[in-house]
């Protein structure tokens with residue numbers, strides 16, 4: 458194609474692509490009356506039929522078996538072995554953000570069988586009001602300029618200045634350091650380098666699992682940094698990052714708060730509702746996010762031994778926040794809310810943490826913050842915005858009993 462023909466073709470595609478996107482997404486169900494009847498696996502009955510009533514039974518039987526079911530059928534099992542892990546401060550600025558923060562850029566290097574993977578963690582620690590500071594970690598797949606360490610570019614997707622102003626450390630890493638968000642190149646980082654055998658396994662780690670692995674390595678660092686209060690750490694992800702964030706919090710009990718922003722299918726939304734994005738559609742478009750076994754549930758959601766409310770339940774008794782957006786029907790705000798409501802029954806009935814959410818979907822712009830359970834639906838489109846972050850910080854203030 459000539460340059461001119463190529464650019465007019467690209468222009469035409471650009472103009473038409475939103476329409477194609479719309480038509481493609483229109484084939485999916487957005488009509489509540491067409492949601493099929495479904496029954497969900499019970500959080501309180503173990504696979505051997507035992508009723509689960511106590512924290513002991515939850516922690517030693519039901520929760521571990523749920524995590525195993527999600528490993529086997531959805532996200533794959535995270536490899537835990539490595540030979541060495543080291544942390545190096547590659548850049549710092551003790552006077553970042555006009556002197557309000559201490560910037561640390563840390564390389565986390567993990568070695569196994571003579572190979573190494575390095576991921577970059579970005580961290581702004583507030584100077585006030587206290588140290589060690591509680592922290593929010595963002596798992597991001599968006600343009601790296603969203604987490605610009607120089608702060609020449611400031612985007613609400615990661616409002617680091619506002620986070621620091623409220624006394625929280627703002628941390629982030631880009632998923633491409635661990636596994637590219639790309640069908641063709643997703644193996645190029647952790648999978649090819651550290652754990653190639655995972656690719657041969659039907660329940661091996663894939664993209665989302667790799668990103669959760671990255672979040673856990675960031676936590677390994679927080680535990681070693683005296684400026685950070687690792688017992689008050691929140692993991693946050695938007696959309697595909699939110700799926701990874703929930704999978705992180707479900708497995709790794711070190712996180713005080715797990716936050717899902719518009720994570721939808723394969724995240725907070727119930728798969729059996731088939732509202733908006735479906736299991737088949739996500740496996741078709743993003744085969745590299747989930748383990749191969751997840752394909753057997755394409756158009757076959759009822760056969761899943763779990764649904765996403767049990768991912769949220771696996772986080773209990775720790776904090777969980779589910780955020781949706783009113784125009785983001787693709788991610789099924791109602792399915793996300795139901796998952797939170799049903800999953801947080803474990804907080805309430807096993808741990809007696811007040812978490813009874815209303816029966817009906819809460820109104821847009823009316824956040825609910827009940828000790829360990831948070832929810833809101835923001836007005837607007839699929840995105841992570843300052844409004845969302847402010848609500849997450851309100852929730853953390855209340856949970857940690859900090860003065861706003």
Ligand code: GTR
Nearest residue numbers: 695696697698721722734739
């Ligand atoms: C969409 C995908 C969703 C969600 C979203 C995002 O294309 O269908 O599952 O993850 O991308 O990450 O923004």
